[in-house]
Amino acid sequence: MKRIVILGSTGSVGTSALDVAAQRPDDFKIVGLSAHRNVRLLAEQIRRFAPLAVSVSDAPAAHELAAAVDLAGIDVFSGRQSLERLATLPEADIVLVATAGTVSLLPTLAAIDAGKRIALANKEPLVMAGSIIMQRLRRSRAELIPVDSEHSAIFQCLQGQPRAALRRIYLTGSGGPFRTLPAKKFAAVTPAMALRHPKWSMGRKISIDSATLMNKGLELIEACCLFDVAEDQVEIIVHPEAIVHSMVEFCDGAVMAHLGITDMRLPIQYAFDYPCRRGNHLPPLGRTAMAQLTMSAPDLKRFPCLRIARDVARQAGTAGCVMNAANEVAVAAFLSGTIKFTDIPRIIGKIVNRHAYAAHPSLARILRLDAWARREAEQLC
Numbered sequence: 001m002k003r004i005v006i007l008g009s010t011g012s013v014g015t016s017a018l019d020v021a022a023q024r025p026d027d028f029k030i031v032g033l034s035a036h037r038n039v040r041l042l043a044e045q046i047r048r049f050a051p052l053a054v055s056v057s058d059a060p061a062a063h064e065l066a067a068a069v070d071l072a073g074i075d076v077f078s079g080r081q082s083l084e085r086l087a088t089l090p091e092a093d094i095v096l097v098a099t100a101g102t103v104s105l106l107p108t109l110a111a112i113d114a115g116k117r118i119a120l121a122n123k124e125p126l127v128m129a130g131s132i133i134m135q136r137l138r139r140s141r142a143e144l145i146p147v148d149s150e151h152s153a154i155f156q157c158l159q160g161q162p163r164a165a166l167r168r169i170y171l172t173g174s175g176g177p178f179r180t181l182p183a184k185k186f187a188a189v190t191p192a193m194a195l196r197h198p199k200w201s202m203g204r205k206i207s208i209d210s211a212t213l214m215n216k217g218l219e220l221i222e223a224c225c226l227f228d229v230a231e232d233q234v235e236i237i238v239h240p241e242a243i244v245h246s247m248v249e250f251c252d253g254a255v256m257a258h259l260g261i262t263d264m265r266l267p268i269q270y271a272f273d274y275p276c277r278r279g280n281h282l283p284p285l286g287r288t289a290m291a292q293l294t295m296s297a298p299d300l301k302r303f304p305c306l307r308i309a310r311d312v313a314r315q316a317g318t319a320g321c322v323m324n325a326a327n328e329v330a331v332a333a334f335l336s337g338t339i340k341f342t343d344i345p346r347i348i349g350k351i352v353n354r355h356a357y358a359a360h361p362s363l364a365r366i367l368r369l370d371a372w373a374r375r376e377a378e379q380l381c
């Protein structure tokens with residue numbers, strides 16, 4: 001029986017993870033759940049999964065939760081460090097990190113120090129502080145299993161292969177909702193248009209990142225950290241069918257690909273079961289889905305976020321943290337109607353260029369720069 005904490009249980013990945021756990025009650029026990037402010041859904045999840053502890057972002061949400069559901073015998077954390085407390089719950093074996101944005105950086109580090117298995121869906125902490133996370137991992141008995149579908153695919157392709165045999169990663173992406181949109185129409189893109197992803201059903205922030213292709217840029221940096229490769233060893237491929245979740249090329253020229261349906265329950269289950277592989281009720285991929293697989297290079301002119309992210313991946317150091325913070329603010333401003341779709345890369349590019357770069361920043365410096373980049377981006381928005 002594996003005991004699981006889910007950070008971000010009310011989100012798209014979090015609810016998929018609960019579905020995986022609900023299918024196999026003899027194998028998985030949910031011991032911790034967290035939401036930001038979606039108290040109604042969290043209350044339903046508490047009734048259904050009876051966790052030992054839960055977390056919400058602030059005291060008003062905790063009061064609302066107490067009014068909505070019987071919390072007898074359940075620890076309720078709120079406010080500062082509530083996610084850290086949940087992530088280090090002594091009863092937990094696995095911590096699924098599925099919050100949106102950078103809020104889970106410190107909880108992820110806390111879970112590493114506590115020696116947990118971390119199933120990581122949330123890519124922003126790695127973009128912000130990848131080298132610190134990987135360094136801490138090397139010093140602890142914790143393990144990190146990627147849940148982002150592309151990185152899970154790469155991780156799976158690498159099983160049983162010597163690290164030195166890895167030559168190149170082909171990171172695939174569907175191309176998002178504007179794959180074929182002419183450049184002159186980008187300025188008129190609305191949040192409703194950008195939220196309509198052709199292949200995946202996801203939270204709002206990652207959906208906008210998928211429309212700008214910043215998501216692929218974040219994933220490029222994530223891949224460099226997780227698999228210890230240089231930026232130029234990762235090639236991004238636009239693959240609209242979203243069947244090949246990524247590929248790995250080895251030193252002898254052999255390429256291994258991971259194919260599957262577009263359902264996050266697959267990589268979540270893999271991270272929970274690793275190193276085993278177990279059956280499930282998901283539909284098989286089927287031959288017809290594989291009949292036509294097309295692949296092309298991304299258009300960096302129409303998707304400048306991807307160009308910025310590649311420069312940032314090359315620079316490493318503090319650049320990822322600043323890009324990530326500026327992107328989060330710009331995406332929120334676009335969603336609230338304050339800026340245009342085409343302003344997102346413009347704002348991010350300006351802030352990355354004007355920041356005080358450091359190659360090997362401390363965690364404190366990263367946190368200061370994150371706050372600085374958010375203030376600058378808010379002013380520009």
Ligand SMILES: NC(=O)c1ccc[n+]([C@@H]2O[C@H](COP(=O)([O-])OP(=O)(O)OC[C@H]3O[C@@H](n4cnc5c(N)ncnc54)[C@H](OP(=O)(O)O)[C@@H]3O)[C@@H](O)[C@H]2O)c1
Nearest residue numbers: 008010011012013035036037038099100121122123202203
């Ligand atoms: N969705 C996918 O298919 C997918 C695939 C690969 C990777 N990812 C990555 O997984 C992460 C989660 O994505 P998602 O699509 O599941 O996001 P989502 O649907 O927006 O869910 C985010 C979750 O985080 C919680 N949350 C948001 N802000 C918070 C804060 N300030 N403090 C504490 N909790 C907070 C939300 O709580 P409330 O519900 O209460 O707001 C919710 O439970 C992202 O980093 C994304 O890039 C997602």
